[in-house]
Amino acid sequence: xxxxQISRRGLLTSAALVPxxxxxxxxxxEAQTTAGxxxxxxxRETLAAFVDRIVPADxxxxxxxxxxxxxxxxxxxxxxxxxxxxxxxxxxxxIDAWSIQTRGKSFRMLAPEERDAVIxxxxxxxxxxxxxxxxxxxxxxxxxxLEGMFSDPFYGGNKGFAGWDLLRYPGPRMAVxxxxxxxxMPKAMRRSAYGAQYGH
Amino acid sequence: MAINLKxxxxxxxxxxxxxxxxxxxxxxxxxxxxxxxxGTWMDxxxxxxxxxHNNVRGLLTSVPKANxEIPTVRENDRQKARSGGRIHPMMNxxxxxxxxxxxxxxxxxxxxxxxxxxxVRRYGAGAIPQGATVEDWPLTYDELEPYYDTIEYELGVxxxxxxxxxxIDPRGNVFEAARRREYxxxxxxxxxxxxxxxxAAKELGWKAYVPPAAINSQSFKGRPGCAYHxxxxxxxxxxxxxxxxxxxxIPEAMKTKNLTIFDKAHVRRIETAPDGKAAGVTYIREGKxxxxxxxVVMVGGYTYENSRLLLLSKSKPYPRGLSNNHGQVxxxxxxxxxxxxxxxxxxxxLNVWYGTPAQGVAVDEWSDDxxxxxxxxxxxxxxLHIHTELHPIESANMPTYGKAPxxxxxxxxxxxxxxxxxxxxxxxxxxxxxEHTYLDLDPDVRDPLGDSVCRITQGPKENxxxxxxxxxDRMEEWxxxxxATAVRKGVFNGPGVTTHxxxxxxxxxxxxxxxxxxxxxxxxAPNLAxxxxxxxxxxxxxxxxxxxxALAWRTAEWCxxxxxxxx
Numbered sequence: 001x002x003x004x005q006i007s008r009r010g011l012l013t014s015a016a017l018v019p020x021x022x023x024x025x026x027x028x029x030e031a032q033t034t035a036g037x038x039x040x041x042x043x044r045e046t047l048a049a050f051v052d053r054i055v056p057a058d059x060x061x062x063x064x065x066x067x068x069x070x071x072x073x074x075x076x077x078x079x080x081x082x083x084x085x086x087x088x089x090x091x092x093x094x095i096d097a098w099s100i101q102t103r104g105k106s107f108r109m110l111a112p113e114e115r116d117a118v119i120x121x122x123x124x125x126x127x128x129x130x131x132x133x134x135x136x137x138x139x140x141x142x143x144x145x146l147e148g149m150f151s152d153p154f155y156g157g158n159k160g161f162a163g164w165d166l167l168r169y170p171g172p173r174m175a176v177x178x179x180x181x182x183x184x185m186p187k188a189m190r191r192s193a194y195g196a197q198y199g200h
Numbered sequence: 201m202a203i204n205l206k207x208x209x210x211x212x213x214x215x216x217x218x219x220x221x222x223x224x225x226x227x228x229x230x231x232x233x234x235x236x237x238x239g240t241w242m243d244x245x246x247x248x249x250x251x252x253h254n255n256v257r258g259l260l261t262s263v264p265k266a267n268x269e270i271p272t273v274r275e276n277d278r279q280k281a282r283s284g285g286r287i288h289p290m291m292n293x294x295x296x297x298x299x300x301x302x303x304x305x306x307x308x309x310x311x312x313x314x315x316x317x318x319x320v321r322r323y324g325a326g327a328i329p330q331g332a333t334v335e336d337w338p339l340t341y342d343e344l345e346p347y348y349d350t351i352e353y354e355l356g357v358x359x360x361x362x363x364x365x366x367x368i369d370p371r372g373n374v375f376e377a378a379r380r381r382e383y384x385x386x387x388x389x390x391x392x393x394x395x396x397x398x399x400a401a402k403e404l405g406w407k408a409y410v411p412p413a414a415i416n417s418q419s420f421k422g423r424p425g426c427a428y429h430x431x432x433x434x435x436x437x438x439x440x441x442x443x444x445x446x447x448x449x450i451p452e453a454m455k456t457k458n459l460t461i462f463d464k465a466h467v468r469r470i471e472t473a474p475d476g477k478a479a480g481v482t483y484i485r486e487g488k489x490x491x492x493x494x495x496v497v498m499v500g501g502y503t504y505e506n507s508r509l510l511l512l513s514k515s516k517p518y519p520r521g522l523s524n525n526h527g528q529v530x531x532x533x534x535x536x537x538x539x540x541x542x543x544x545x546x547x548x549x550l551n552v553w554y555g556t557p558a559q560g561v562a563v564d565e566w567s568d569d570x571x572x573x574x575x576x577x578x579x580x581x582x583x584l585h586i587h588t589e590l591h592p593i594e595s596a597n598m599p600t601y602g603k604a605p606x607x608x609x610x611x612x613x614x615x616x617x618x619x620x621x622x623x624x625x626x627x628x629x630x631x632x633x634x635e636h637t638y639l640d641l642d643p644d645v646r647d648p649l650g651d652s653v654c655r656i657t658q659g660p661k662e663n664x665x666x667x668x669x670x671x672x673d674r675m676e677e678w679x680x681x682x683x684a685t686a687v688r689k690g691v692f693n694g695p696g697v698t699t700h701x702x703x704x705x706x707x708x709x710x711x712x713x714x715x716x717x718x719x720x721x722x723x724x725a726p727n728l729a730x731x732x733x734x735x736x737x738x739x740x741x742x743x744x745x746x747x748x749x750a751l752a753w754r755t756a757e758w759c760x761x762x763x764x765x766x767x
Contacts, residue, residue: 150592151252167619172249175427183392193249
């Protein structure tokens with residue numbers, strides 16, 4: 001079961017939380033070799049082009065690319081989501097294959113409107129050649145993009161807190177006063193829960 | 201070969217919401233207690249203000265045991281079970297899921313204890329849904345009331361009484377069952393959003409109130425009041441204001457020197473003596489196998505694990521699993537599965553980012569049997585609850601109410617304007633056990649030790665769906681009265697792995713249809729007790745934890761008072 005592997009691998013990689021006893025009986029060798037297909041330079045560019053269209057830069061501020069959502073995803077695929085790396089690598093290759101088949105060019109070489117047409121065909125599940133299907137790939141990459149854009153910048157995305165600013169999320173506070181919970185929002189903190197060194 | 205340990209008086213398996221409570225009356229009575237827990241202590245520094253860590257990746261736990269044994273699910277006997285998800289809703293630690301739960305701390309009502317007889321009395325026998333195996337509890341609300349009171353004062357529950365000894369106070373929940381005294385702390389504070397919803401409910405003529413929570417609204421027993429910082433759901437409290445058993449009953453029990461905690465200990469079997477009594481438990485700790493003998497064994501795992509552990513513990517006296525000679529282990533399972541998630545969109549900021557899911561407003565007009573069900577086609581009802589605490593990724597995934605695409609500039613403009621202007625309600629619809637809803641061992645899926653995981657067989661039922669749709673309409677009324685301009689309905693979580701799972705080791709006087717007796721002890725193995733919502737035969741329309749804890753205290757107290765007869 002792919003999903004179970006993701007979960008198991010994820011827990012293994014967060015080593016600080018896993019006492020030795022928890023590993024009893026686990027097939028650790030399998031878990032350690034799960035990461036197979038690498039995300040190569042082409043795949044990185046495809047991913048960057050993809051997140052850029054999911055949340056584009058516009059009059060409402062920076063987009064997912066400027067936020068480093070693709071950096072977040074690449075980093076996560078090397079650690080917490082390592083077991084998902086082959087699947088994501090395949091999905092990115094499938095996006096390219098569909099682009100070449102329908103538009104004659106790799107996804108990263110397409111104009112923005114053409115990239116949108118490809119993503120639209122994935123979202124509506126009209127695009128073919130994806131596993132398990134185009135919409136599932138679209139939803140997974142969309143979710144990872146949102147994670148990169150809106151998680152704590154500790155994880156490598158949400159640069160300059162542009163993601164939180166977009167949502168008008170005023171940032172984590174260790175204590176919240178009654179005035180911070182009125183219908184009008186308090187001043188944005190623009191600070192990572194992990195310290196001032198993150199997010200800039 | 202297992203390493204044999206020195207016998208103790210009582211083993212409590214699992215130091216969570218239930219077991220973590222039971223150890224206190226046992227230890228205070230002078231019994232030597234072994235608390236055997238899969239997880240270990242957590243440090244407040246592990247409790248982060250981090251949505252990705254807590255909510256998306258579900259990493260708040262001290263060991264990953266739960267995620268390796270997530271139950272599988274199917275709707276009926278003919279299906280092959282599928283994965284129950286990537287993240288177990290419960291966690292392993294000393295304190296268990298009382299560390300990251302929402303801490304809503306409710307009492308059930310008289311109706312919940314007598315659902316069958318009251319339904320028949322009011323609406324006739326035909327009103328009981330076909331196939332429902334619901335029975336009246338073997339005890340009444342009044343018998344449990346002293347234990348609810350004990351839990352509220354030992355752990356600390358904030359709230360406003362609506363009914364003290366029959367005297368109604370409209371500042372509290374006027375629909376609650378009579379209580380002996382006020383809560384030990386006033387309710388949690390409100391927010392701009394909860395004030396808005398309180399006012400709207402009153403305009404509708406509904407008697408809204410601030411629901412009770414096991415969270416300090418002010419300092420209590422040396423721990424501070426809530427900081428409302430907004431990372432409470434699936435997060436532990438960094439200041440100890442959430443009254444998990446890890447900061448309340450377990451440390452109290454340790455003061456007696458009668459509780460020894462065996463942490464990081466994974467219980468695999470309950471062993472049985474030839475006479476049918478429980479002899480002790482076998483567990484694995486850091487690769488070594490131990491046998492801990494005891495005079496009494498109390499099983500305090502989560503609902504799924506309680507049935508699973510009994511079914512795995514086969515022996516000569518119990519060839520189909522411990523305490524299962526009547527074939528009742530795993531039966532009468534149900535969950536709060538028909539909860540609607542009605543979401544409202546407002547033309548102004550709600551600012552619900554901070555707070556806690558227990559900081560809110562609730563309405564009981566449409567719960568239990570507080571409204572006439574004649575002609576409605578269902579029994580039971582729903583507690584309507586709105587609350588604070590919203591996180592950025594969750595909010596970016598907000599419903600678009602048909603007003604925006606799901607990606608691109610149009611989506612971006614939509615969330616920019618509206619991420620702070622929407623919220624989802626929390627509707628808990630009561631559900632019933634049925635003939636064909638049950639837990640057993642999955643023949644195909646095993647944990648890393650090779651033990652079968654629990655398999656849930658439960659399909660949707662018309663009674664619960666009707667009740668849930670009825671509640672969705674009431675919730676829409678409430679949102680619109682408060683100014684919502686769009687409402688999303690029709691999204692049900694459906695049967696599956698849930699934090700509100702009941703049954704499997706039901707409590708009742710008859711051994712033919714129940715696993716434990718009115719005191720929580722097995723009908724078959726006289727020195728075996730079960731703690732947790734697995735003994736509950738009805739859910740009511742509210743969170744189970746305080747009832748679980750009141751029952752656990754009562755079972756433990758009965759054990760101390762009947763020690764000679766039990767052993």
